[in-house]
Amino acid sequence: MGIGGDSTVTVDVMKALLSMQQFVLLKNYGGKEIVRSIQQTINQKHRNYTGIIPCDGLYGREMNTALIKILQSLEGFSVEEATGYFGNGTKSRLKKINSSNVTSYEEWVWLAKAALNCIGYNCVQNYLWDEKFETQLSSFQKEYKISNTKILDTDTWMELLTSKGNPNRKAQACDTRFEVTAQLLNKLKTDGYEIVGRYLTGGSFKEIREGELNRIVSGGLKYFPIFQENGRDISEYTYLNGLEHGKKASEAALAKGVPTTVIYFAVDMDVYDYQVDTHIIPYFKGINETIDPRYSVGIYSSRNVCTRIAEIGYSVSSFVSDMSTGFSGNLGFPIPKNWNYDQFHEIQGYGGSWDLDKVAYSGRVEPCNKVLPKEEYRAEEAMFINWVKVTEKDCLKNFNNVMQPWYGYSFVTGRAILEYLRKPTYWEDSYIGLWKIYTPETGFDEKEVAARGICQTTCEKQPQIKESVKSFEIEHMSATALGYIHWGISDNKGDYSLGDLGGWTLDLLQIFGSYTREAKNQDLESWLKNNLGNNVDGKGFGYTDVLADAEGFLLVKEMNSRKSETRFSESVSKIYALEKNKRIKMFYKERFNSSKNNVISSFQKLADGIDIGIIENIDKNMLLKAANSDTLPTKEEAKTLASVYADFMEKC
Numbered sequence: 001m002g003i004g005g006d007s008t009v010t011v012d013v014m015k016a017l018l019s020m021q022q023f024v025l026l027k028n029y030g031g032k033e034i035v036r037s038i039q040q041t042i043n044q045k046h047r048n049y050t051g052i053i054p055c056d057g058l059y060g061r062e063m064n065t066a067l068i069k070i071l072q073s074l075e076g077f078s079v080e081e082a083t084g085y086f087g088n089g090t091k092s093r094l095k096k097i098n099s100s101n102v103t104s105y106e107e108w109v110w111l112a113k114a115a116l117n118c119i120g121y122n123c124v125q126n127y128l129w130d131e132k133f134e135t136q137l138s139s140f141q142k143e144y145k146i147s148n149t150k151i152l153d154t155d156t157w158m159e160l161l162t163s164k165g166n167p168n169r170k171a172q173a174c175d176t177r178f179e180v181t182a183q184l185l186n187k188l189k190t191d192g193y194e195i196v197g198r199y200l201t202g203g204s205f206k207e208i209r210e211g212e213l214n215r216i217v218s219g220g221l222k223y224f225p226i227f228q229e230n231g232r233d234i235s236e237y238t239y240l241n242g243l244e245h246g247k248k249a250s251e252a253a254l255a256k257g258v259p260t261t262v263i264y265f266a267v268d269m270d271v272y273d274y275q276v277d278t279h280i281i282p283y284f285k286g287i288n289e290t291i292d293p294r295y296s297v298g299i300y301s302s303r304n305v306c307t308r309i310a311e312i313g314y315s316v317s318s319f320v321s322d323m324s325t326g327f328s329g330n331l332g333f334p335i336p337k338n339w340n341y342d343q344f345h346e347i348q349g350y351g352g353s354w355d356l357d358k359v360a361y362s363g364r365v366e367p368c369n370k371v372l373p374k375e376e377y378r379a380e381e382a383m384f385i386n387w388v389k390v391t392e393k394d395c396l397k398n399f400n401n402v403m404q405p406w407y408g409y410s411f412v413t414g415r416a417i418l419e420y421l422r423k424p425t426y427w428e429d430s431y432i433g434l435w436k437i438y439t440p441e442t443g444f445d446e447k448e449v450a451a452r453g454i455c456q457t458t459c460e461k462q463p464q465i466k467e468s469v470k471s472f473e474i475e476h477m478s479a480t481a482l483g484y485i486h487w488g489i490s491d492n493k494g495d496y497s498l499g500d501l502g503g504w505t506l507d508l509l510q511i512f513g514s515y516t517r518e519a520k521n522q523d524l525e526s527w528l529k530n531n532l533g534n535n536v537d538g539k540g541f542g543y544t545d546v547l548a549d550a551e552g553f554l555l556v557k558e559m560n561s562r563k564s565e566t567r568f569s570e571s572v573s574k575i576y577a578l579e580k581n582k583r584i585k586m587f588y589k590e591r592f593n594s595s596k597n598n599v600i601s602s603f604q605k606l607a608d609g610i611d612i613g614i615i616e617n618i619d620k621n622m623l624l625k626a627a628n629s630d631t632l633p634t635k636e637e638a639k640t641l642a643s644v645y646a647d648f649m650e651k652c
Contacts, residue, residue: 001052002040012052022056031057038114038125042066049073049082059118060332067115068161074107086162097152102129109133112152115160116140119334144335145342145360163303163322163330167345171358173197173367175226175343177206178354185219187351195222195367197319197341197359200252200263201229208256213371222367224341225249225258226300226319228266237267237279242286250292250377257371260294262340264319267301270327276308284314289463292377293385293573298340298365302329306336313393317365319343323357340365380469381576387465389569391417394462395455396565409451412443414559414568415485416455418478421466426479432625438502439482472580473548480552489557493593494601498610499556503549505606506626508641510540513629524637528644546648547580550587557590581652588649596646600639607638 001016001023009017016023025031036057043052050066065084072082075093097105097112106127113123113133121136134150141148146155146169159165175197178184188196196216198208208225216223227249230236249263265287267280280301287297298317299309306318319341322330335342342360350356361367392413399410419441426435443449466474483502490497496505511532518539519527531539533546558571575583592598609620609632623632633641 002043002055003047003052004044012047016052021052021054023054024056026056026058029056029058033057034117034122034125035059035063038117039063041125042070046070046073049079058332061328063118064161064332067111067118070111071108071157071161074111086158091154091158091166094154094157095152096154097129098150099129099134108152112137112157112160118332145362163320163325163327163333164344165322167358169344171344171360173224173341173359173361175341175357175359176350176354177202178356179209180212180216180221182215182219184351184354185215185221189220193221195224195359195361197224197226197264200225200227200249200256200258207252213256213258213368217369217371222369224264224319224367225253225261226264226266227252228268228300230266230268232269234269234271234275234279237283239282239286242283242288243290244286245283246287246290246297247377247379247382249287250290250295250382253295254292254375254377257374258295259368259370259372261368262296262298262317262365263291264298264300264317264341267299267305268321270324271302271305271329273304273308273329276305280305280309281312281314284309288314288390289386290379290382291386292382293577300343302327303333303335304329306339307333310336310338319359338364378576378579380471384465384469384474385569385573385576387462388417388572389566391459391462392566392569394458398454398458399451400565409448410565412448412452413455413565414571415482416452417459417568418481418485419452420456420459421474422478422482423475425475434622434626435479435502439479439486471544472551473544476545476548477551477555480549481555482552484553484556489553489560490602493591493595494598496602496606500602500606501610501626503552504546504645505603507541507545507549508603508645509607509623509627509629509632511538512633512637512641513627514539516629516631525640525644528641529647532644533648541645546584546645550584550649551575553587553591554583584649584652588646588652592646594650596643596650599646600642603642603645604635604638607633607641608635 001013025033025036036055039053039055042050043055046066046069049069053062053066068086068090069082069084072090075090095105095108097108102109109129110125110127113125116123116136117125121140123133123136124130137152137156138148138150141150141156144159144165146159146165149156155166155169170192172193173195174188174193177199180196180198198212199206201207213223227245229245229248230241245265249265253263265284271280284297284299291297296316297314298319299306299315300319300321302321302324306315306320309315310318316338318336318339320335320339321327321343323343323346324330340362342362343357344360345358347356347358395413395416396410399408424430428436441452443452480503484499487498487501489499511528515524515527531537532541533543535543538545554575555571558574559567562570564570578586588594592602610622620632624630
């Protein structure tokens with residue numbers, strides 16, 4: 001306990017013995033030696049005010065209350081008056097302390113150092129105003145976005161000992177459930193606010209109104225989006241609700257013209273630590289699986305909940321509900337490292353007409369300063385992009401440790417994931433085993449093969465994404481992309497590369513094979529126009545086939561332009577953020593320079609046999625097998641096939 005003395009059992013000692021309090025360092029739970037030492041000093045010197053507090057090294061509710069009681073004792077309050085509640089009386093007796101007057105306030109300096117050490121600022125725990133203390137004090141003021149005075153003033157004391165800090169300090173940001181009318185906007189600007197948080201959904205009163213975001217931006221303010229539909233019942237925070245809310249928030253944001261930014265999902269209740277595991281983590285897992293890739297996931301909650309969700313990678317930014325000083329997740333916890341907004345005071349009847357929350361702003365994530373045209377949410381694309389991001393991240397975990405034999409093999413991640421996604425349709429004995437010959441799963445050495453195997457195993461542990469996506473063909477796209485990865489992309493827009501064999505050229509041959517088997521007596525051009533790109537039955541080259549060929553090419557081209565470890569997910573995000581027809585249109589431009597003649601030229605050079613280097617028409621049998629046909633198209637038939645294909649892409 002730190003109290004020393006003999007074996008006398010006082011009332012305080014007996015109370016501690018009969019409690020669940022811990023008096024050994026709980027290192028496995030985050031306990032720190034410096035905090036335990038401070039706790040022992042409190043018990044030794046201040047227990048007439050604080051009683052005996054735990055000595056477990058954890059900065060929690062009891063210790064936070066004890067520090068406030070010590071402050072109140074230094075301010076001259078009696079034991080009965082020192083409640084541990086930081087009210088106006090406590091605020092009124094605060095001392096402004098600096099290096100010049102410190103000799104009169106040494107106990108106050110010890111208290112300030114104790115508070116700093118509890119939240120992770122390393123100070124020598126004594127009564128001296130040393131250089132390191134002033135440096136750490138300055139760092140604290142900068143991190144918590146209060147005036148960087150380098151002295152112990154009112155704002156600093158209140159920020160050290162309460163989650164909301166000084167409610168009277170100026171705020172750059174705010175949030176409100178009220179529409180930002182022209183009148184409210186002018187009031188906010190007059191009072192120095194620059195950023196306003198508004199709700200994406202919530203009915204006719206709370207929700208962002210038609211034209212409101214344009215009014216905010218044109219009026220000189222910026223904004224950030226909040227999503228809140230859960231009440232204050234922990235049972236509402238489920239994985240399934242997370243899936244629904246990720247989708248709903250995305251739909252609302254896109255419909256209202258919100259540009260790429262962070263959406264803050266609210267957990268507006270006092271959540272205990274164990275409930276983070278049972279409810280909040282599954283809820284945010286669901287959100288991450290369905291949120292549109294143009295947006296990132298943020299969280300509005302108490303300090304502890306925000307920190308825990310950030311640490312597992314389910315949020316990129318925090319909007320902290322520090323105004324709720326009684327939340328167990330705020331008392332005794334440092335502000336999250338990724339905090340962007342900090343809600344610290346509610347003003348009821350602001351301007352006589354509105355309610356407003358004052359919010360500090362860290363500057364880590366820029367607020368929105370524009371409104372975009374309305375767009376639609378594409379659920380399956382969002383699911384696929386998010387699946388790729390998670391899978392790639394999990395694969396890379398095994399490559400980023402220099403002590404592992406696969407360090408430096410992150411370049412195989414995208415290829416390995418594609419190899420997993422193309423199976424079983426484009427592997428083993430399908431297409432007479434041609435895919436195993438065309439895109440074999442080999443590597444430069446055994447370690448590369450093993451690295452790809454690790455990624456494949458990781459993929460198998462993820463949710464089954466291919467069964468969830470129906471509007472585009474992940475397997476087909478992956479096989480096409482692997483062809484370009486293995487054999488490259490043609491520099492000549494009017495010629496083919498061996499990489500094209502796994503994509504559009506193969507599909508044109510397949511639809512020609514269907515024609516020779518089913519409709520040889522019909523006009524080829526008319527038949528193609530009825531079937532190529534058809535959504536129901538494309539005879540081997542339907543709409544999803546055209547789309548998959550485009551996606552595979554665009555994906556590899558985009559990957560080749562990037563150098564980062566996450567180039568695969570970055571490329572998937574860029575390509576699948578486009579509407580389906582725009583992907584096809586982009587492929588037509590990037591691959592053929594939007595030229596029908598280039599499509600014709602490329603296909604005619606292939607249709608009579610595969611060329612390798614200067615040797616032409618070296619292999620016709622492989623093409624016949626791919627087409628499942630007895631004959632290859634004549635030059636004129638090849639022209640017709642390519643022309644109809646080009647016309648289809650042109651009209652997308």
